[in-house]
Structure formats: structure tokens, C-alpha cells
Amino acid sequence: MIFFLDSCMGQCYSKCTRVHQYRAEYYGFRIKTGDSSDLSSMNRFFLHINARVCIMEINMIEASKNNNAAGKIRYGMVGGGSGAFIGEVHRKAIGLDGKAALTAGCFSRSLPLTLETGEALGVDKDRLYESYLEMAEAESKREDGIDFVSIVTPNNSHFMIARTFLENGIHVVCDKPLTTNYEEAEELHKLAEEKGLLFAVTYTYTGYPAVKQAREMIKNGEIGEIRFVNAEYPQEWLAEPAEQDPANKQAVWRTDPAQSGISNCVGDIGSHVENMISYVTGLEIESLSARLDKMVEGRKLDDNAVIMLNYKGGAKGLYWSSQIAWGHDNDLSFRIYGSEGAISWRQENPNYLKIAKKGEHVKVASRGRDDFYDHPGSYVRIPSGHPEGYFEAFGNIYSTFIDALTVKKAGGTPDENQLDFPTPIDGAKGVRFIEKCVESSDKNSSWVDF
């Protein structure tokens, strides 16, 4: 097959061209580079799409040979058995780029369920384990053992599982909140550093290109000094006592302090708000005043939270997270107001940023169409108007992590852009945020230092 590479396209297309070239060479295809300025823009667009389709086909063939791990990073998963929520999202997001193969698993505390899930996913039977401990020990001894583990179990088990894999020399990706207390999160951070292992925490939403663009704009002073941040994450799914239905496992464990930790709503989604604002603005919390409520009768943990914040340097903030907000699905959003302008973004419409600059008309920047800085732009996968969403954001975090791991395995040191994924430092900050919100709320919403 010959790949035709168009060398004269606009910013988005030339970036994509580099992707095509890389992928085509990777698969051993012949490259023909040409100047197609004589082609109509429509023809150039179709060339671009054809190349993407070829690559998607190649990826699908690769995905069907999922467990042919040759030349790929190998990963294992703890949690994510059939019927679980986020494990499957992780697997599909990793599969988007075909850079890693699932080669081991302990998908459940029940061995029959692990075997059933593993068989459906094409994992060799001798690499399906009854416990994560057995998996970490066995995989660390194999020459073809997993390079990293993905931990997608309920919150209370993250610490023990992550520590076990780190101790066995295996890199870790763990879902948020990292742990159920700050000391444990710090311990994981230190252990990963001591062992020289990579560790990512999947705060999914920072994987969106538009979020990364907002970050770069703020870093480059485009909206001046930040004065006020308003961010929220309302959902409706716990507006009724869903945890009373034992079949709703996600609701059962999230509202159970033994499995969820000291908070449900702030822990589950307020922590996404904290991480998002920390990532986009770089602001550090100085103190906060929080009010956590249990709106649904009989609920053991919070389902609605309002938090006021003072940041170092003088900016102020207001966060709201809620699981009783009828009409909202996963409505994470932020509005950031600076001395020279403002930026806002909504995860339910994640391809666009609203930008208001002093003295200018309000603009909407479109991912894939409008000029993005190089780094955020490098995460754009398809032309504008074809929506990218949750899977791609997740995939971006994994793709960056896997690239960094590949560099590390080859004896190199990943650079700043290659390390653009949430770390245990971010995870620990998130856990501290949860603890401080609960502390403040328990003290009648007093201001507490962060």
C-alpha cells in the first residue's frame, strides 16, 4: 500500500500528516510525499480522511489480535470485571491507539468472574489470577511480564493494590481518588519515586485538547491575572436512594464509607473539579470553607457540596458538586475570570472553549479548526465537527503515559510534554482536598488552611 502524504495543508492537517507518516512507516508502508496545493480543499479533506480510515482499519486488525503483544507495551488490569463501569472504558481508551496489549488480569475478587472476563477479552488463562497479590508477584517474575497495571477497583483498595505492584517493580495507572487518606497517597508518591516507576492517576477530563488549550492560554497570560474561578460538577444519578438496590453496585459502594472513604460526592466528582482547576490554572489552594450535605434521606455520605476557596496570590473560587441535580448528567464545567479576559468550558460540549477578551468580541474556539498551541493541538485526533469525547480524553492520558513508559524502557528520560498526565502528587492533592472539605464541613463550614 502507498500512503500519499499531503505536505501543504493547514495546521491541523500537517499535524495529522505527521501522524500518518509515523503510523505508515511503523506498518512498513511506502510513503509518497507530495504537494497537493493544486487540489481543491474538498479533495484534500478526503485525502486526509482516507488516510485516517486506513489507519483505523489497521488499528482494528491490530485490536482483533489484541493479545499479540509483540512490540507493544504489556498491561494488566485489577478490577473491571464484567458488569463493572470504568474498567471497560480504560480498555477501550487504551485500544484507541493500539500501543499496549492486555496480557494479564485479576478482574474481580471472584476467580470464576475473572476467568469469564479474561476469556472474553482473549487473555491467556495462565495469566488470570485469583488475587492482585498473586498477579503482581507472578508477573514481576516473568520475562514477558506486564509493564504496567491499571487499577480500576473501588477507592478503599487502591492503596494496597498500587503499593503491591510498585513493590514488585511494576509501573502503575490508578483511578481517582488515589487513596482514602492523604498519608497513603503520599506513601505511594514516595514509593514510585524511590523505585523510579511511572505512576498516573486517571483524572480523565484533563485529557481533552480544549482543556489543555485553556491551560496554555492561562500560562501565557492571555486572560491576565486570575481573579475568580467558578467550577461545578452536577449529576442527577443519586437524586433518589439508588444504593438501596443491591444490583446498583456503583451506587452501593460509593455511598458506603467503608468502601468509598469519608466522602461520596466530593470524593467522586468534587475531586475532578479540584484537579481540573489545579491543572488549568496552576492555582494553589490556601484555605477553604465547605458545606457538605446529605440530601437524600438515610444516605450515609454527602451527595451535595458547596465550597468557597482562597488561592495563594489572592484569587477566589467557588465549587459546587452534586449528585442530586436533576437534569445534569456529567456536567463538569469551569468559568475562569482574569484581569484581561475569561475562559469557560463544559465537558458535555468538550470540543469548544468560550473566550472573552477585554475589548474584543466573545469567541468560541473549536478543537481541530482554530489555532491551538502546539502541545494541546498535538492531541487533536480528527477534524473539527467530528466530536471527540470521553474515550479520546481517556485515550490521551494513556497514550502519553505509554509513550513516556516506552521512552523510559529504552533508557531515556521523558520530557515535560511526555509527562503531561496526572501524577500521585496530583492524586495526593486531591485526597487532601477531600479531607479538608470534610474537616471544614464538620466544623460548621469554618475556613480551614489547606
Ligand SMILES: NC(=O)c1ccc[n+]([C@@H]2O[C@H](COP(=O)([O-])OP(=O)(O)OC[C@H]3O[C@@H](n4cnc5c(N)ncnc54)[C@H](O)[C@@H]3O)[C@@H](O)[C@H]2O)c1
Ligand atoms: N476517571 C473517571 O472518570 C472515573 C469514572 C468512574 C469511576 N472512576 C473510579 O474508578 C474506580 C472504579 O469505579 P467503578 O464505577 O468502575 O466501580 P465498579 O463497581 O463498576 O467496578 C469495580 C470493579 O472492581 C472489582 N474489584 C473490587 N475489588 C477488587 C479486588 N480486590 N481485586 C480485583 N477486582 C476487584 C469489582 O469486582 C468490579 O469489577 C473508582 O475508584 C472510581 O472512583 C473514575
